Amino acid sequence: MQNNLPHLEAFIVSHLVSSGPAAFKDLKTATRVSSPTLMRALQNLSETKWISPIGRAKSTGGRPATVYGLEASVYALLGIQLELPGVRLVLTSLEQKILTRIVFSLQGYSPSEVVSAIASKVSRVQKEYSQYRILGAGLATPGYVDSENGEILFVGRAPTWQNFPIKDRLQVALGLPVVVENDIDCMARVEQRTLGLKTDFLYVGFIEGIKASLYLREQFYKGPYGNAGLIGHTIVDREGQVCRCGKRGCLETIASIQSVCDRFDRQVQESQQNDETIRQIKSCDDNWQKFRAIAQAAESKHPLCAEIMAAALNALALALSNLISIVQVNLLVLGGALGALPMGLREQLDKELRKNLPSLLSHRLIIHYASATSEDIAALGAAQQFLQYLLSMDGVSA
Numbered sequence: 282m283q284n285n286l287p288h289l290e291a292f293i294v295s296h297l298v299s300s301g302p303a304a305f306k307d308l309k310t311a312t313r314v315s316s317p318t319l320m321r322a323l324q325n326l327s328e329t330k331w332i333s334p335i336g337r338a339k340s341t342g343g344r345p346a347t348v349y350g351l352e353a354s355v356y357a358l359l360g361i362q363l364e365l366p367g368v369r370l371v372l373t374s375l376e377q378k379i380l381t382r383i384v385f386s387l388q389g390y391s392p393s394e395v396v397s398a399i400a401s402k403v404s405r406v407q408k409e410y411s412q413y414r415i416l417g418a419g420l421a422t423p424g425y426v427d428s429e430n431g432e433i434l435f436v437g438r439a440p441t442w443q444n445f446p447i448k449d450r451l452q453v454a455l456g457l458p459v460v461v462e463n464d465i466d467c468m469a470r471v472e473q474r475t476l477g478l479k480t481d482f483l484y485v486g487f488i489e490g491i492k493a494s495l496y497l498r499e500q501f502y503k504g505p506y507g508n509a510g511l512i513g514h515t516i517v518d519r520e521g522q523v524c525r526c527g528k529r530g531c532l533e534t535i536a537s538i539q540s541v542c543d544r545f546d547r548q549v550q551e552s553q554q555n556d557e558t559i560r561q562i563k564s565c566d567d568n569w570q571k572f573r574a575i576a577q578a579a580e581s582k583h584p585l586c587a588e589i590m591a592a593a594l595n596a597l598a599l600a601l602s603n604l605i606s607i608v609q610v611n612l613l614v615l616g617g618a619l620g621a622l623p624m625g626l627r628e629q630l631d632k633e634l635r636k637n638l639p640s641l642l643s644h645r646l647i648i649h650y651a652s653a654t655s656e657d658i659a660a661l662g663a664a665q666q667f668l669q670y671l672l673s674m675d676g677v678s679a
């Protein structure tokens with residue numbers, strides 16, 4: 282079985298996943314085994330099509346060394362993001378290149394119907410990409426999850442999703458192993474890998490909800506319900522609007538993609554404004570696009586958009602500075618729709634956030650905008666998480 286790789290082989294694949302192609306001597310340094318042992322492992326991995334020679338290193342005299350990379354044409358991984366009401370599905374190669382993506386809406390579907398719909402799409406992908414062997418799937422999910430058994434306990438924005446054993450149901454429906462992880466943690470993993478981060482950091486995922494992933498002492502702190510760092514439902518305005526969670530003045534009522542778009546619609550209707558910028562924003566197909574357009578208009582000093590974005594960024598800065606004051610990390614990564622925030626708004630958020638912090642923390646804090654901003658990030662991170670799980674099955678930490 283290819284998914285029961287011996288310890289050394291799994292370590293080599295892990296190394297190639299995290300560090301990219303490597304020459305024999307680099308792998309020898311990383312694995313600290315003898316040349317014949319390493320040679321046997323590389324041969325085994327070549328024969329089972331996990332790796333292949335992809336070229337030769339620059340010669341420093343003598344015969345140039347072979348460079349090994351992950352074999353891109355045999356194994357594939359599924360990443361599935363439960364966006365609720367939508368689902369995003371990607372098929373990736375071992376080196377995390379997207380081979381295909383499917384995005385579909387399941388408005389009004391029950392959890393069981395969602396599982397059947399995912400299985401039907403996966404079956405279509407399996408037929409279209411029959412040259413690949415799909416090793417398994419990572420599922421990125423919002424809400425509270427029992428990480429032990431992969432059961433969704435509760436999703437705030439989708440009340441029918443309660444106590445649903447999604448991992449078991451998907452495994453049966455797909456006939457593949459599945460791992461389940463919080464959607465924002467999946468996004469944070471991609472960023473961590475892209476930047477090669479080892480230090481403690483907070484990653485803020487600004488998607489349909491707002492959650493901070495807490496990477497502390499080289500692992501993600503998830504809490505007992507897989508959802509630690511959920512700042513979207515921390516209260517930032519006692520007198521504010523009623524949130525979908527039933528409380529009043531949660532961060533998400535002011536700063537989320539949805540609330541920014543809703544506030545725009547409301548204020549446009551109330552004020553009867555209808556300039557060219559407003560018409561363009563109204564013509565956006567989806568909320569992500571609309572959020573970006575509102576942010577761009579705010580950057581260009583459109584009064585209505587500037588006011589909406591200022592309220593959102595101030596509320597976000599308040600919640601984030603409280604979190605940073607408590608956790609006291611020196612690196613904050615802003616991801617999701619925040620990754621594409623225009624420069625002027627970044628400065629606005631930066632200033633507001635630092636203003637709320639003790640000067641020592643403010644002085645040391647580095648704010649980084651996520652380099653990975655595509656809407657596929659959570660699904661990609663889920664596929665990556667599945668691969669790490671697979672490679673750790675024999676006790677190797679991937």
Ligand SMILES: [Zn+2]
Pocket residue numbers: 513514515524525526527528531533
């Ligand atoms: Zn709330």
